[in-house]
Amino acid sequence: MSKKLNVAVLGASGYTGSELVRMLLRHPAVEIVALSADSKAGKTMADVFPQFAPFALPRLVKIDEIDLGLVDVVFCALPHATTQVVLKGVIAAKPDLKVIDLSADFRLADPAAYETWYGHAHQALELQAEAVYGLTEIHRAAISRARLVANPGCFxxxxxxxxxxxxxxxxxxxxxxxxxxxxxxxxxxxxxxxxxxxxxxxxxxxxxxxxxxxxxxxxxxxxxxxxxxxxxxxxxxxxxxxxxxxxxxxxxxxxxxxxxxxxxxxxxxxxxxxxxxxxxxxxxxxxxxxxxxxxxxxxxxxxxxxxxxxxxxxxxxNLVKGASGQAIQNMNVVCGLAEGTGIDQVALFP
Amino acid sequence: MSKKLNVAVLGASGYTGSELVRMLLRHPAVEIVALSADSKAGKTMADVFPQFAPFALPRLVKIDEIDLGLVDVVFCALPHATTQVVLKGVIAAKPDLKVIDLSADFRLADPAAYETWYGHAHQALELQAEAVYGLTEIHRAAISRARLVANPGCFxxxxxxxxxxxxxxxxxxxxxxxxxxxxxxxxxxxxxxxxxxxxxxxxxxxxxxxxxxxxxxxxxxxxxxxxxxxxxxxxxxxxxxxxxxxxxxxxxxxxxxxxxxxxxxxxxxxxxxxxxxxxxxxxxxxxxxxxxxxxxxxxxxxxxxxxxxxxxxxxxxNLVKGASGQAIQNMNVVCGLAEGTGIDQVALFP
Amino acid sequence: MSKKLNVAVLGASGYTGSELVRMLLRHPAVEIVALSADSKAGKTMADVFPQFAPFALPRLVKIDEIDLGLVDVVFCALPHATTQVVLKGVIAAKPDLKVIDLSADFRLADPAAYETWYGHAHQALELQAEAVYGLTEIHRAAISRARLVANPGCFxxxxxxxxxxxxxxxxxxxxxxxxxxxxxxxxxxxxxxxxxxxxxxxxxxxxxxxxxxxxxxxxxxxxxxxxxxxxxxxxxxxxxxxxxxxxxxxxxxxxxxxxxxxxxxxxxxxxxxxxxxxxxxxxxxxxxxxxxxxxxxxxxxxxxxxxxxxxxxxxxxNLVKGASGQAIQNMNVVCGLAEGTGIDQVALFP
Amino acid sequence: MSKKLNVAVLGASGYTGSELVRMLLRHPAVEIVALSADSKAGKTMADVFPQFAPFALPRLVKIDEIDLGLVDVVFCALPHATTQVVLKGVIAAKPDLKVIDLSADFRLADPAAYETWYGHAHQALELQAEAVYGLTEIHRAAISRARLVANPGCFxxxxxxxxxxxxxxxxxxxxxxxxxxxxxxxxxxxxxxxxxxxxxxxxxxxxxxxxxxxxxxxxxxxxxxxxxxxxxxxxxxxxxxxxxxxxxxxxxxxxxxxxxxxxxxxxxxxxxxxxxxxxxxxxxxxxxxxxxxxxxxxxxxxxxxxxxxxxxxxxxxNLVKGASGQAIQNMNVVCGLAEGTGIDQVALFP
The missing domain is CATH 3.30.360.10 (Dihydrodipicolinate Reductase; domain 2)
Structure with a gap:
């Protein structure tokens, strides 16, 4: 296999963050190189999610401690509104990054609709303009050409x-x-x-x-x-x-x-x-x-x-196809990997 | 207080049966004199519902072991189709009984509708004709004059x-x-x-x-x-x-x-x-x-x-206002008691 | 019936508080005259516990807004440590109050044990000395003579x-x-x-x-x-x-x-x-x-x-015999009522 | 990769059966060639476990419909007592089969202990004598030489x-x-x-x-x-x-x-x-x-x-390390595969 993709997860201490880590740990073409969690920086992932105790993972850091030079793909699992500010900075710092955003910030193409539903003007309108809505089965072609994918909501x-x-x-x-x-x-x-x-x-x-x-x-x-x-x-x-x-x-x-x-x-x-x-x-x-x-x-x-x-x-x-699973599916499309790589687990029932 | 009402519950080993017993045990105007449960006849209520271990209750019997002469009110919590046959016999044996039926058997006034939805002809058409639909807040006046109340479904x-x-x-x-x-x-x-x-x-x-x-x-x-x-x-x-x-x-x-x-x-x-x-x-x-x-x-x-x-x-x-609570509410109306007697428990939250 | 007991509940917005209200609402010898909840003062009980929407209840107030002159019995469902300070004041203000405390503050008779387990000196040692441990079936006689009952923990x-x-x-x-x-x-x-x-x-x-x-x-x-x-x-x-x-x-x-x-x-x-x-x-x-x-x-x-x-x-x-039910049982003992009054609900199963 | 192992699961319609299928579907060295389920023979796995709707799997059959000549490994997830009779026949028919049994039938080495706890004499004493207790981390060496592994209970x-x-x-x-x-x-x-x-x-x-x-x-x-x-x-x-x-x-x-x-x-x-x-x-x-x-x-x-x-x-x-996961772990040991193959999923939390 060729060189692995270096991946960072911003906001790893929430549920979509841990779910990304769960699947990326078993993704054969990915290396997790950085995990951020603002209020829990300094802790290990096992501290905040003990199911990761058996695995070697980078320690949680603040976003600005991440060396973006080493990163190929960023998954962003930060809260709404914060996200647009953070990603504006991140993409400015490394324009050739691929970004899969799991927040709501880049899902609405129409700035007016955004303002109506979220109650404030969007802070990164240029990025909003280029973002592709990441409903993979529907917008696959556009996603494959995207730099910034706005992963859809679970509902x-x-x-x-x-x-x-x-x-x-x-x-x-x-x-x-x-x-x-x-x-x-x-x-x-x-x-x-x-x-x-x-x-x-x-x-x-x-x-x-x-x-x-x-x-x-x-x-x-x-x-x-x-x-x-x-x-x-x-x-x-x-x-x-x-x-x-x-x-x-x-x-x-x-x-x-x-x-x-x-x-x-x-x-x-x-x-x-x-x-x-x-x-x-x-x-x-x-x-x-x-x-x-x-x-x-x-x-x-x-x-x-x-x-x-x-x-x-x-x-x-909601945490897989409704969030982190579809996010990895989109990463696979963006990066030219087989679309199902790393997200082929069979459902857990009962 | 005047003499208590003697009450029998047919089908006491199911959930609506136990729920009737739960509330009737604390109903000040009622005495539980008989409990039936076909397949569990001979057992105590505490055998089939250990929450009743602290209370004195009649042993479970088969329906035909009940001395209807002692009974003023029958609650019927039997399965659909069985019910119409059983109640036909019970009411024939004691025409001045008051009956609150919790099954679906007497809810539909139109025999043709019954046949369409339940797949067979009704076996007790005269009773069906006199039954009153027991949605208390809507049909209170008719219920007060009824001998047979068809308690509505929970949905x-x-x-x-x-x-x-x-x-x-x-x-x-x-x-x-x-x-x-x-x-x-x-x-x-x-x-x-x-x-x-x-x-x-x-x-x-x-x-x-x-x-x-x-x-x-x-x-x-x-x-x-x-x-x-x-x-x-x-x-x-x-x-x-x-x-x-x-x-x-x-x-x-x-x-x-x-x-x-x-x-x-x-x-x-x-x-x-x-x-x-x-x-x-x-x-x-x-x-x-x-x-x-x-x-x-x-x-x-x-x-x-x-x-x-x-x-x-x-x-x-569903087990109270959707079944046994409304059944007791209807009994109170039928028997001229204050409508809320015995069913005034406050909701259990959390 | 003789005059009802006027009861206040301090800390009514927690689970033991709401559970007290649930049972006291149906207690035939009790009138709820005051409910406190510090951070939620001004709200109705139905605002913080919508199951009480059908009932008339006093609005939530701060403790110092309660007119203790009107109160016969206080149930105290406040957090540990706060309790001893509050009750010291309340009992000083009205020495003939009966108090049932649901916190841990007065359960340990030995001040040294208290200090060891709770990490600070007790702030109301005289009250601690007179408090009776409220395990009703074991300490019933002492409880009947108590002014301050320390209701036991659920475990x-x-x-x-x-x-x-x-x-x-x-x-x-x-x-x-x-x-x-x-x-x-x-x-x-x-x-x-x-x-x-x-x-x-x-x-x-x-x-x-x-x-x-x-x-x-x-x-x-x-x-x-x-x-x-x-x-x-x-x-x-x-x-x-x-x-x-x-x-x-x-x-x-x-x-x-x-x-x-x-x-x-x-x-x-x-x-x-x-x-x-x-x-x-x-x-x-x-x-x-x-x-x-x-x-x-x-x-x-x-x-x-x-x-x-x-x-x-x-x-x-844990919320009934392990907290609020036993608290009312203790109140009944303290006030000379039949011990089971208001707490005779049958268990809710399923 | 060399030729895959052909695997059969006996008793695929229970929870340990479906759990085996869940993991074996993603095991890179395994091909599922037969699934049995006595009372549900003729149905598809998706009929009895709809989570398998997206996958191609053999139809459920009765055990005697399986062509053992095609099978390398049998997982047996049948009820206690039935198992010893079935496996006696299966192993007699194909002595070089590898068998991982998930029932309790071969766990006790002492026939007297078996009789005491299970209330009847063991029906396949020769097999019992050769069975290895499949607690992988403890008995790994013996398991690697076993034909019949008795997978331990979950507790x-x-x-x-x-x-x-x-x-x-x-x-x-x-x-x-x-x-x-x-x-x-x-x-x-x-x-x-x-x-x-x-x-x-x-x-x-x-x-x-x-x-x-x-x-x-x-x-x-x-x-x-x-x-x-x-x-x-x-x-x-x-x-x-x-x-x-x-x-x-x-x-x-x-x-x-x-x-x-x-x-x-x-x-x-x-x-x-x-x-x-x-x-x-x-x-x-x-x-x-x-x-x-x-x-x-x-x-x-x-x-x-x-x-x-x-x-x-x-x-x-209990269904993974306590049953089906450890069973596959044992199969990997028995068959000389890397021990963690196919069972490396990260825990699903939340």
Missing amino acids: TTCSLLPVLPLLTAGAIDPDEIVVDAKTGMSGAGRAAKEAMLFSEVAEGLHAYGVANHRHTAELDQEYSLAAGRPVKPTFTPHLTPMIRGIYATIYVRTTPGHDAADLHTILAERYKAEPFVTVLPLGQVPQSRHVKGSNHVQIGVVPDRIPGRAIVISTLD | TTCSLLPVLPLLTAGAIDPDEIVVDAKTGMSGAGRAAKEAMLFSEVAEGLHAYGVANHRHTAELDQEYSLAAGRPVKPTFTPHLTPMIRGIYATIYVRTTPGHDAADLHTILAERYKAEPFVTVLPLGQVPQSRHVKGSNHVQIGVVPDRIPGRAIVISTLD | TTCSLLPVLPLLTAGAIDPDEIVVDAKTGMSGAGRAAKEAMLFSEVAEGLHAYGVANHRHTAELDQEYSLAAGRPVKPTFTPHLTPMIRGIYATIYVRTTPGHDAADLHTILAERYKAEPFVTVLPLGQVPQSRHVKGSNHVQIGVVPDRIPGRAIVISTLD | TTCSLLPVLPLLTAGAIDPDEIVVDAKTGMSGAGRAAKEAMLFSEVAEGLHAYGVANHRHTAELDQEYSLAAGRPVKPTFTPHLTPMIRGIYATIYVRTTPGHDAADLHTILAERYKAEPFVTVLPLGQVPQSRHVKGSNHVQIGVVPDRIPGRAIVISTLD
Whole structure:
């Protein structure tokens, strides 16, 4: 094998960071050369994530302690808003870096949409202009030419893959999309908050961010792109008592001349060559547990009893295909490696 | 206090049975005189539910061992189809019994609907004709005169209470109701099935019975009654990794002249005198954990970002207000007791 | 009924506080007249615990806003160390108050032991001297005469009840007690900490505070008192992925002339008249789920295959018998009410 | 690469079966050529485990449909007692097969011990005589020469690795070992039983098989072997509400001249070259969540406050190092492959 890629992970002490390290440790073409974690700089990864005790890994440092000269690829798993400032500096310091960003900062192509949803002007507009939206199965060609990939959100990936081909085909009514999504708790991150304590979360569920969750902006952008005209779905996320998993139950209406079986055919055809997307037989319902720990997506289509309506269901692991797994998939595309390298683990069930 | 009511529970070894016993043990106007459990006859309740070890309770018997002459009220928590045969016999043997049935057998007033959804002709049509649908807050007057109350399903109670007043008021479009419901596992009962094992269920969720769950028939019946014309909602239930709780996220469209705030006003007004139904302030979202173990329902209304749409959310404990608690509430109404007697426990959180 | 007791709860925004309110709301001889919560003063209880939305309750205030003149009984659910300072002031202001303290501040009778385990001198030594250790079944007579009751810890209550009668009877070797205890997460409280997040806790367990958990000091004190000579057990607590429950697996050795059956007889005899303590038949093992939400304790005794050894197992709900339920039990004793008033809920299972 | 090993899995529809398939699918030197599942013969693996939907796998067959001529290695994940009969036939039919058995049938070397613990005479005594106990780190040399490897139990592996070196070194008292073990639910298998339903298991824990669990026999055998004289520990397993994980809290007493620090040194030294066993720094406690999905074991040693006592803690994933991972590790040893091939996944946390 030729020389390995030297990879740095910024923000390694959060869940998407540890998940990147979990998979990169077993990626045959990658060497992890730097790990940053601002408030935990100086500690080892085993200090903050004891599952790494058996492995040799670089000590956690502050970002400015990283020698970018040694780095080929940066994964950025920093909080929103911080990210755009940090990456502006990093890319200025080493313009030929490849960057896969897992934050929301570069996902919206329209600066006005960004400002509306995030409440402040974007601080790195030139980078935003060049960033490619990293939904691999949809934007693979553009990603392969990108310097900066904006990795999609977990809800978004799960809600886009089963719908975009239907919009492109004109098989569903763009004005009649309702996405009822459920997530595991790891999507909320590792910051200590009362509402995320085990005793608060276990044995209960609830909707949150109803009608105003920020991932909605990504749905608007990509649905509209696929439909060729503005699309605004109804989107309701729910927090559920499991660690991993996104489950999107999507209510759609077929356009004249189409029925649920057509929707199924369109999706099965679109994804038949995609190793990470499985379209189940018509009428079969996916379960989030069957993709846990893997980069796989499972999609099902069920006809409603009301003519002209169908339920499209999609599920993935929010930390893998919904974040770090897709990030590595994008790195593989950007760097010309086989797309599935290092992310081929089979789901962990039970 | 006057003489206590003598109560028998048929099917005491299942979850709705044990839940009846839990509350009836503390009901000041009730004496539990008989408990049946076919396959576990001869055992004590503490053998099958060790939480009852501290309490004196009748031994489990077969139904035909019960001396109905001593019984004033029967709660029937038997499986579907068995129930109609058993109750036909029981009521024939003692016509002045009061019966609260927790099965699905007497919920559908239309024999043809019953046959369609359950796949066989009803075996006790005269009883079906007299049965009253036991959604207490809606059918209280009829329940007070009933001999046989058909206690509603858990999904149904949760999906009816927040919608019926809106249909009656003409404030929402009856053809545009989508109910995305989530349930805890205890709703699936105590029968041993592979798909209900802890290792299968924890850490995952999935939809089931999509577009064909039998509770849909009850929604059709009661929604239509409230709207004054046929209504068929889209209904998708999901199994989630918690023991108790139903959570219904209901997507509705307002009729001209109404908005989400009106929906909220209608519900708040309708339920302001109901002790077991709380309508939260507009925009506030309920959580299933806050009704666990109680007979309470919490309802929220949130405007969608798309004009003319709203999200109505409702939650209850499937074993209490969704089953045994409402059953006792109905018994109280039938027997002229204060409606909240014995079911006033505060929710157990955390 | 005579005039109700006016009760205040200090620290109502934590889990033991909300649990007190849950039960006191249904206590027939109590009126809740004040609720304090320092950082959440000004909010309603429903703001911080939405399960109370259906109920009328005093607004949360700061402690010094409470008019003690109106209060008969204070429950104190404040953090360790703060408590002794607050209660010193409160009792000075109204010497005839009855106080049930749920913190650790007044549990250790020996000021030196307090200093050793808590790392600082006690700030209210006179109060400490008069406080009565509130293990109701053991110290009932003293509690009935107390002004200040120090409610025991959750691990402690669970580990004391099944062992004290055996030590008093001289049936087990005081030098050979190993307590392997498991707790649900609510025992760790409501303060936001990374290690208590759902994603950290679910799907895993671990020991903590091995050989140095502060509840050990209470075990030393009460075991020694019962044995009539110093006793130091080995004590290892574990955090497990459930909300409620303490489960103590206690390894003991019988003294000559005794065997496991004798241990069982001693316990069964000792607790036969205690409504909240159930000793299961010899060889039967309790389960934490069967006491959830109730003030009950279940105890089992199993002979080991090695002669002279036995395993004694005990379980309770850490928030009820392990905290707020026993606190109300103690209030009932202190105030001359029937001991089980307001705490007679049957366990919530499933 | 040379020709791949052709592997068959008998009993592929249970959890250890699916776990074998999960890892063997990614094992670079293995080809899965046959999968058996008696009652589910004719189905695909994706029918019984939908996580395998993306992969090509042989259809499930009955055992006698397998052409053993094509098979190099058999993994046997069948129930106890059935196994000895099946393997007797399989090995008779193809004597040069390599067999890794995951049942309990060949773990006990002493036929009398087998009869005592399993209640019937062994049906394949010649095979029992040649079987090697597959605790890889301890019996590696013998395993490398074996035709039939008896893979250890999950509790056993977890309780042996941290204790055997201490017994061999004479550092702990063999008569004073208490193993308090906790397991996740997947160790109980996939057979549908009431006691294993989610609603029964979640939110509770309990001991079971106290003083008579069959894994005790393996502890006796291997502890005695290491100590050079008979050893009988006290062993108490507990069922806890998590899917995966074994956690053994082991109470030991040091022999004169040793203390807890010595125990730590002995273990650290013994396992320093073992990639799958991590001995944490003295005083640090392992957590089961940090080995989930991996073949790793983490061990901690903590001094008790009572001189001469120590607590040794060990954790592993019952389905990986406790079953299928160690089985593949053993296959690698038997077949001369690098020992970690195909089982090098990093633990999945959170």
